[in-house]
Amino acid sequence: MKEIVPIQQKVVARNDDLAARLAGLFADRRIYVFNLLSSPGSGKTSLLERLLPRLSAQLRCGVIEGDVQTENDARRIARVGAPVRQIITCGTCHLDAQMILDHVDGLPLDELDVIFIENVGNLVCPSSYWLGEDSRLVILSTTEGDDKPAKYPAVFRKADLLVINKIDLLPHTDFDLDQAVRYARGLNPDLVVFPVSCRTGDGLDNLAAWLVDKALEKKGSSS
Amino acid sequence: MHEVSLAQDILAISMESLKNRPFEKVLAVSLKIGPVSGVDPEALRFALAVVTENTPLAGAEFRIETPPLRLECRDCRQQFVGDDFAFSCPACGANRIQLLSGDEMEVVNLEVLERS
Numbered sequence: 001m002k003e004i005v006p007i008q009q010k011v012v013a014r015n016d017d018l019a020a021r022l023a024g025l026f027a028d029r030r031i032y033v034f035n036l037l038s039s040p041g042s043g044k045t046s047l048l049e050r051l052l053p054r055l056s057a058q059l060r061c062g063v064i065e066g067d068v069q070t071e072n073d074a075r076r077i078a079r080v081g082a083p084v085r086q087i088i089t090c091g092t093c094h095l096d097a098q099m100i101l102d103h104v105d106g107l108p109l110d111e112l113d114v115i116f117i118e119n120v121g122n123l124v125c126p127s128s129y130w131l132g133e134d135s136r137l138v139i140l141s142t143t144e145g146d147d148k149p150a151k152y153p154a155v156f157r158k159a160d161l162l163v164i165n166k167i168d169l170l171p172h173t174d175f176d177l178d179q180a181v182r183y184a185r186g187l188n189p190d191l192v193v194f195p196v197s198c199r200t201g202d203g204l205d206n207l208a209a210w211l212v213d214k215a216l217e218k219k220g221s222s223s
Numbered sequence: 224m225h226e227v228s229l230a231q232d233i234l235a236i237s238m239e240s241l242k243n244r245p246f247e248k249v250l251a252v253s254l255k256i257g258p259v260s261g262v263d264p265e266a267l268r269f270a271l272a273v274v275t276e277n278t279p280l281a282g283a284e285f286r287i288e289t290p291p292l293r294l295e296c297r298d299c300r301q302q303f304v305g306d307d308f309a310f311s312c313p314a315c316g317a318n319r320i321q322l323l324s325g326d327e328m329e330v331v332n333l334e335v336l337e338r339s
Binding site: 096127 | 225228229232233236237240241244250254259260261297308310311318319320322326329330331333334335336337339
């Protein structure tokens, strides 16, 4: 006889459970976690290289790097003096909570206030996987086209912060900054936006101040 | 292309729900995949066929239901159904649009042939 077995469960339910465990682990230690998402080449690693020295006076930061191949990014982060773990996904297009659980103990968790997780460069797949983070930071660069939020709505809709990088190149591109922000805020009216240039340093101090506020807020909260 | 990971999750969720339940065969798996979930249904079907090989789900039919994309204007509260993300409200023109549904990724149920 045929029978229907009801399930009604989110496909990513297991990942959500593991991410909730991570969020608990981060809450116990009052570590603020940022998940960095963007397409390849928009400047995630460059942003971290420029931000980490600006944060080091107030916050102890660690980094988890996600890439399909190579440890190049981890080497770049190590050069600026932050503890870093590299996850090599060997083809998988996103990080998931299990990968973070497998690697997070490699960071000195008792000595950290903030962890940046640099996701695999991809504007589609990582948006479905919560990693236990407090905030999602999406980076869009001016060489990519101002309609990216319209083309990849999920990642912008679920973001807390939009960093628009490479604004030093604005005079050389057709990128319309206002249009990009309009698209993104159309999906996500509460989105906080910081235009920056990792090359010139423009906007980075403001962004760093925002990150420090967030992290100190969590650090000061009672557990 | 995270459809392979999703297919593995769907297989795991299905197997979990079949635990302690004697069955002859899994006939069908019903899924709900929203139009803005970021999932390509054809790629998911292909991934499911591959990852369920040599499992009790092999040969099952994968029924993918696409629920409508429902949106609401945050300004005038007009609700509407779209094919894709609308960036302006058809009623008042504001471009503050909220997603009500359309990003689902859910395993709804399994249809099994019970062991007689």
